[in-house]
Amino acid sequence: MTATGGETHIAVRGLTMAYGARVIQRDLTFDVYRGDIFVIMGGSGCGKSTLLKHMLGLIHPAQGDILYDGQSLFEASEAEQQAMRQRWGITYQSGGLFSAMSVAENVALPMQLYTRYSAADIADVVAYKLALVGLDGYQDYYPAEISGGMRKRAALARAIALDPEILFFDEPSAGLDPISASLLDELIVELKVSIDATVVMVTHELPSILGIASNSVYLDAERRTMIAYGDPRQLRDHSEEEVVRQFLTRSAKLEEEVKR
Amino acid sequence: MTHQPPGFQLLRNDRDESHLVLTGDWVQGQSHGNFAEIRTDLMHGAANRLIADGSALGDWDSVLMAFLLQCHNHCREEAIEFETREMPEGVDKLLRLATTVRAHQPPAAPRLSWLHAIDPARLLGNIFDSLKESLAFAGEVAIALYRLLIGKANTRFSDFWKFCYQAGPDAFAIISLTSVLVGMILAYLGAVQLRQLGAEIYVANLVVIGTLREMGVLMTAVVMAGRTGAAYAAQLGTMQTNDEIDAITTLGISPMEFLIMPRLLALVVVMPLLTIYANLLGIVGGGIVAGGLGITSLQYISQAEKALAFSHVGVGLLKSVIYAALIAVAGCRAGINASRSSAGVGQAATDAVVTSVVYLIVADAAINIFFQHVGV
Numbered sequence: 001m002t003a004t005g006g007e008t009h010i011a012v013r014g015l016t017m018a019y020g021a022r023v024i025q026r027d028l029t030f031d032v033y034r035g036d037i038f039v040i041m042g043g044s045g046c047g048k049s050t051l052l053k054h055m056l057g058l059i060h061p062a063q064g065d066i067l068y069d070g071q072s073l074f075e076a077s078e079a080e081q082q083a084m085r086q087r088w089g090i091t092y093q094s095g096g097l098f099s100a101m102s103v104a105e106n107v108a109l110p111m112q113l114y115t116r117y118s119a120a121d122i123a124d125v126v127a128y129k130l131a132l133v134g135l136d137g138y139q140d141y142y143p144a145e146i147s148g149g150m151r152k153r154a155a156l157a158r159a160i161a162l163d164p165e166i167l168f169f170d171e172p173s174a175g176l177d178p179i180s181a182s183l184l185d186e187l188i189v190e191l192k193v194s195i196d197a198t199v200v201m202v203t204h205e206l207p208s209i210l211g212i213a214s215n216s217v218y219l220d221a222e223r224r225t226m227i228a229y230g231d232p233r234q235l236r237d238h239s240e241e242e243v244v245r246q247f248l249t250r251s252a253k254l255e256e257e258v259k260r
Numbered sequence: 261m262t263h264q265p266p267g268f269q270l271l272r273n274d275r276d277e278s279h280l281v282l283t284g285d286w287v288q289g290q291s292h293g294n295f296a297e298i299r300t301d302l303m304h305g306a307a308n309r310l311i312a313d314g315s316a317l318g319d320w321d322s323v324l325m326a327f328l329l330q331c332h333n334h335c336r337e338e339a340i341e342f343e344t345r346e347m348p349e350g351v352d353k354l355l356r357l358a359t360t361v362r363a364h365q366p367p368a369a370p371r372l373s374w375l376h377a378i379d380p381a382r383l384l385g386n387i388f389d390s391l392k393e394s395l396a397f398a399g400e401v402a403i404a405l406y407r408l409l410i411g412k413a414n415t416r417f418s419d420f421w422k423f424c425y426q427a428g429p430d431a432f433a434i435i436s437l438t439s440v441l442v443g444m445i446l447a448y449l450g451a452v453q454l455r456q457l458g459a460e461i462y463v464a465n466l467v468v469i470g471t472l473r474e475m476g477v478l479m480t481a482v483v484m485a486g487r488t489g490a491a492y493a494a495q496l497g498t499m500q501t502n503d504e505i506d507a508i509t510t511l512g513i514s515p516m517e518f519l520i521m522p523r524l525l526a527l528v529v530v531m532p533l534l535t536i537y538a539n540l541l542g543i544v545g546g547g548i549v550a551g552g553l554g555i556t557s558l559q560y561i562s563q564a565e566k567a568l569a570f571s572h573v574g575v576g577l578l579k580s581v582i583y584a585a586l587i588a589v590a591g592c593r594a595g596i597n598a599s600r601s602s603a604g605v606g607q608a609a610t611d612a613v614v615t616s617v618v619y620l621i622v623a624d625a626a627i628n629i630f631f632q633h634v635g636v
Contacts, residue, residue: 056510082512090510092503099502100495110511113414 006033008070009166009198010055015064017050023224024050028064030217030229037192037199039209039232041247042219048202049093051219052170055200056090057081068166086114089159089197090168095151097143103130103154104139110161129157133187149180153187160191167192169201173208181205185212206250210236218244264318266292271313273305280331283316286324295330302334310335314347325354332359397593401524404516413517415525423526427488431534434487438479439471439538443545446470451553460553464563467546472572476539478624481583484531485616489591492523493612496595497605505596515596524588531584532577539576571636579627583620590616 010032017024024047032038040048053059055066057073066073068084076084090096097106107126111117117125130136133153143151152172159167172188173181185208192199203209209216209232216235218228220243228235228244236248245251263285272279278301286292302310312331317324328344332355335342344352376382407413450466496519499505508515543564550560591612598608 053506056506058506058509085510085512088510090507092507094501094503096503096507098504098507099499113511113513 006035008032009034009036009068010200011067011070012055013065013067015051015054015066016062017047017054017059018062023062025219025224025226026063027225028217028219030226032198032200033215034198035196036215037189037201037213039213039216040200040202040219041204041209041216041232043221043247044204046219046221048204048219049170052168052200052202056088056168057085086162087165088168089162089164089166091152091155091159091170091172093170093174095143095155097151097155097158099143102140102142103135103146103157106143106154107158107161110158114162125161129161130154132160132191133157149176149184152176152184156184156187156191160195163195165197167197167199169199169203171203172201173203173205178207182207182211188212206248210248218247263287263290266290266323268292268298270298270301270305273301273307275305275307277309277311278302278305278307279311279313281313281316282324283318285318286320286327288321288323290323292323292327295327295334299334302340303338307340309341309343312342312344312347314344314351317348320348320351324351325358328355329358333363394589394593398589400516401520401589404514404521407517408521413521414513415517415521417522419522420526423523424530426491427484427526428530428534431483431487432537434483435480435534435538436541438483439476439541440545440548442475442479443467443471443542443547444549446475446542447546447549451549455553460550461555461559461563463546463550463553463555464560465567467550468543468564468567469572471539471542471546472568472576474576474624474628476542477535477576477579477583478620480531480534480538480580481587481620482617484527484534484584485587485590485613485620488527489587489612489616490609492588492591493595493598493608494605496592497598497608500596500598501600501602501605520588520592520596523592524585527584527588528581531580535576535580539573575627575631575636579624582623582627586619586623587616590619 008031012028012030012032015028016026017028028051040051042048050059054061055073057066060074065075071080071084073081073084097103098109101109104123104126107129108122111122111125115122126139127136130138133156135150135153135157138146138150138154143154146154156172159169167188169188173184176184188199188201189212191197201208201213213232215230216228216232217226218235218241219225220227220241227241228239232248235244237245239245239248264283266282266284266286269281269283270278271281280298284290284292310331312328328351332342334340344355404413408415446467447463450463450470451460454460454462454466496505499519505515505519508518547557547560547564551557594608594612594615598604
């Protein structure tokens with residue numbers, strides 16, 4: 001298990017996730033380094049999104065801790081947590097846009113809450129953020145009136161509203177056609193480089209994983225823990241775990257799956 | 261095209277093998293024997309091997325596959341070898357596909373006696389749990405209210421006005437209808453009894469006191485529980501399924517301050533106003549019936565004026581504020597706790613209405629008993 005070196009930005013330590021008595025994953029320990037594009041991968045139902053929700057502090061872990069720049073997320077006071085959250089940008093699986101607000105209001109909300117921009121400035125910055133994701137001119141549309149791909153990009157615009165240090169994406173390109181998906185990947189890389197953020201992404205889109213990720217962790221549904229950690233291209237060629245190699249080369253056969 | 265009726269025949273059934281020949285067209289709409297018939301024969305023969313022979317088969321569709329899958333599963337259970345022979349092209353492939361992943365065995369649910377359903381300890385426990393949860397929710401509401409008062413809450417006044425409008429002017433039509441009718445019902449009810457004493461004129465007292473203290477506010481509350489409480493639950497439940505509540509939390513905003521406060525405050529502000537309106541119309545409704553009984557409108561108004569007291573109005577308005585808070589809390593709590601599915605949102609709306617109506621009646625009884633004792 002190797003990973004890119006550098007300064008640890010997010011440290012997950014001995015994390016066990018459970019819903020009641022049902023353990024989803026146990027003993028997760030890994031580092032996300034500053035400037036990484038870190039991918040959480042694994043088969044359906046292995047707990048990828050649950051891990052992300054733990055990292056966001058939406059669910060309390062059964063055991064273990066998550067540290068941001070050495071500061072524990074779960075031991076932090078409410079005010080400290082809020083301060084940490086203001087440095088994050090997040091898009092959710094279904095976008096998570098506020099359906100009762102227009103696209104512009106969605107993107108403007110974090111700025112209204114946490115910046116001292118005047119109302120006119122906010123409108124300008126919103127236009128700029130929307131232009132970054134190719135949606136300038138859609139300010140007054142409601143999330144229900146635009147396409148799925150546009151919704152994902154609008155959510156991305158809201159996520160980068162405060163120039164966050166960490167960007168979290170839950171299945172950013174799921175449900176998009178290959179062209180839109182690869183454009184979105186490209187957008188993520190460019191934004192990440194230009195705002196100098198660390199990216200944590202849940203996905204099982206192979207092109208995204210092999211194309212843009214610099215580090216990754218593989219969660220196994222059967223053994224309920226992580227079984228691989230490192231650069232996904234290296235894991236594809238050299239992982240000791242057959243499942244991981246199969247996942248990354250898309251080569252599992254139905255019969256073999258059954259024998260396992 | 262006519263189909264041959266499907267059938268099967270056990271040609272050989274001894275210790276070595278059972279030879280099952282399938283004949284005719286195994287397609288939907290044709291009656292074929294089911295697997296249970298042949299199962300007993302097979303158990304009787306106790307063969308080590310079952311061969312399904314398709315050489316005499318005609319047409320086939322999923323009916324045949326379902327039958328073969330049952331054969332396969334039976335053989336797996338009884339540790340018998342299962343083999344197909346001379347099946348049409350595709351059958352073997354489909355059967356292999358259907359049998360590669362073993363059927364999921366759900367863990368056996370613990371057997372509960374019917375006594376468990378009425379176990380008083382468990383029921384009391386449930387009530388205690390939900391009471392505890394309600395109190396925790398009420399506590400969170402109180403904290404958010406405090407933060408709002410000291411000006412630190414993320415509550416947007418544009419939202420507040422929007423919810424005021426939805427709860428208030430939009431509800432005028434239905435409130436008008438119900439309160440006029442309730443006023444009339446009260447008047448009729450009283451008139452029948454009072455006529456026996458020759459005291460019809462006191463219908464005005466009955467309507468005024470009944471409407472102001474009790475029926476005006478209660479009917480408004482029931483309408484608002486069905487209209488606004490359910491709408492709050494559905495809105496918040498949908499936001500929950502849509503990850504919006506997670507998004508709000510991770511933006512560092514308390515959903516309590518951002519979503520629940522404007523709804524709660526809107527209802528608390530609008531309900532007393534609607535109650536005053538409902539009271540007026542209720543008294544008018546009573547007047548219509550009184551007119552029918554031969555009481556002139558002047559008599560009715562002057563008698564109503566005598567019955568009117570500030571305490572009656574005050575009791576009604578106090579109740580309206582309390583009911584508004586109860587409806588908003590019940591609706592918002594149901595919505596926030598909704599499970600993430602369309603059924604969950606529907607359940608949340610139902611829960612909102614049911615709990616608010618229960619809250620209303622319990623609170624009404626408690627308030628009435630209290631005022632009875634203090635003599636207001």
